[in-house]
């Protein structure tokens with residue numbers, strides 16, 4: 660009887676820990692037409708949630724052929740991109756509207 664009530668008590672706690680472990684959150688900032696950080700280290704085998712905040716007044720487009728993602732982030736706006744789970748490796752991305760400066764890589768380990 661005592662054990663069952665303990666399990667009932669812990670169940671919501673355990674499930675929230677499990678969903679937290681299933682997804683990893685990362686943040687990218689665009690400023691002066693550059694990604695910060697330009698190199699983002701993320702864990703292999705996990706779903707990755709990336710929120711990208713554009714601190715420039717002009718829109719930018721996150722583009723990655725290796726990740727098969729493309730998303731416009733409005734000036735002074737934020738967008739969310741989900742990728743993965745990913746194999747270990749390097750995945751390039753860039754800003755379509757400012758390719759000369761807006762370059763980055765996601766390193767999966």
Ligand SMILES: [Cu+2]
Nearest residue numbers: 720722729755
């Ligand atoms: Cu594009």
